[in-house]
Amino acid sequence: MSMPGISLRQIGFLVALSDELNFSRAAEACNVTQPTLSAGLRELEGTLGVQLAERTRRSVIMTPVGREIAERGRRLLIGAQDIETLAAEQSKPHAGDLTLGAIPTIGPFLLPRALPRIRDAFPNLRLFLREEMTESLLDGLHGGRLDAVVIAQPFEIGNLETAFMFDDGYHLAAPPSQAEVPDGAVTGEVLTGKRLMLLEKGHCLQRHALSAYPGADIRPDESFSATSLSTLIAMVSEGLGITLLPDLSIDAGAARGSQLRLAPLADACPRHVVMAWRKTSARAGLFRDLAALLTQSRDAMRTA
């Protein structure tokens, strides 16, 4: 294993530059001055023997190799940080910073309830929470911006490790006026031929809700799309249509105060809510513990 001629610092410069496409901003991101970054990149180009970025006076354009190397470099930096994290986890288990992402149809209903429990179990953990849609979460995970994410399967997992947390079924939500929705539990039959109001494109709930009854003739109401579950609930209250709401959101009280008719759909295919992280992550143990805590929190909401 011969010694590398390049340094992580220089790789960091390259990655920052490929993100910012601007020497000064990249330098700032690296906590160095612009000349330092400039020299560092020049030296990297020297040792590698290839041009990594085209500098015109006005803009920076990465060369194809530059882009490729920046991408590999990003993975390298993540690996280096994993090593540091691993060491930190070793000396102070379950402490330090953790950036956790969650999809908007789960995060706001689950995490606030779970926070006391988490704080209690891991008092030295500083939790940074983010809500994004699945695709963005997975990007962030692979790019090192996020450490772990809470998402709903089915979805295309890449090179990820997952821990199952709980299944999340659906309630039918209809305006109080809509008498065709009975009180109490109903089955998927009431939905046949109906049009559902859904969240806007990109939310996995959209896709999942439509496949809650595989083969059934359930279609989206193309004329509406909501940006959040609370908007959706408001729209249903206004009598604009019906929708499926995740059980979790209802148990969390999202529909409390509104005049919805809610009926559990016991026979719907539930979503599988999981915690996911990079296979190479240094804190799989923490993530698994965290997943268990979130499962507990969800169970507590059910019985309450």
Added chain:
Amino acid sequence: MSMPGISLRQIGFLVALSDELNFSRAAEACNVTQPTLSAGLRELEGTLGVQLAERTRRSVIMTPVGREIAERGRRLLIGAQDIETLAAEQSKPHAGDLTLGAIPTIGPFLLPRALPRIRDAFPNLRLFLREEMTESLLDGLHGGRLDAVVIAQPFEIGNLETAFMFDDGYHLAAPPSQAEVPDGAVTGEVLTGKRLMLLEKGHCLQRHALSAYPGADIRPDESFSATSLSTLIAMVSEGLGITLLPDLSIDAGAARGSQLRLAPLADACPRHVVMAWRKTSARAGLFRDLAALLTQSRDAMRTA
């Protein structure tokens, strides 16, 4: 992406130490003096905040974290080297050093014939060849000791990329005395109930030959095992038993000069010979080209 506190150089120290378990030898491997490595490792332990190695006066023992971090570090170094290789490949395509491994039942018969062709096509490539058994080759590949390997499927590929090269069938090889083996092509039936002499444990040809006729009652001759194909051929010549020889070795003239009776087994399941390399390798293009050249060389042997 915050800047790492550790350096590749220090990681290199750790990896070398975990390989050598001796500061002086590790230092030599890193081309530094022992005090330098000593200080570097101490500093690494300082920034990581964990002890990586226990130093007694008499020996070095890696701590569990030390081992884990060394393993991750090794992957990091490979990634860094891949970047350098990628850059080199960019500025001088298909040049530089390449360490190619091959199993002993293929390498010696294929590579010598192919060398002129390779030299011709890639005059700036310096090829280092190694012959090892499959398991060792795969280890070397993942550990960065080898860049690409030539092996025979089926086998458990890990995170590898492969390029198919050619199928390699079998000839039945028997002593000249053994009249039960007819001249000309034969089918698997002649083998039923027979005992085959094979290479010693670890050679994939052993396993492959026995499964050339799935379901057939062919068993190894436990009392013999050869260390190389030429030994095996000599043993058959001596009348000690019969065996299956790969077509490639015969076309390469391995049995030339011996008194074997050779009969092609047209209906045997052939081995699939492939080139394999790390998915993350920077020279997939070169490897694919090389595989094509080797396929050509093999075909040339057939027609000749």
Added chain:
DNA sequence: CATGGACATAGGAATTTCCTATCACTGTAA
């Protein structure tokens, strides 16, 4: 034409690196 923002360059101070020389210790062999 003046301006602001971009990246490159220069020079020097501060830091870091890394070597040689040496120490302190410990098993081993005479």
Added chain:
DNA sequence: TTACAGTGATAGGAAATTCCTATGTCCATG
């Protein structure tokens, strides 16, 4: 027991590197 060989740690200083400030040069824009 003593001498020795081999281990990793330590010290000190020379050399190299790093990285900042200040400045230069070019270009697009108003």
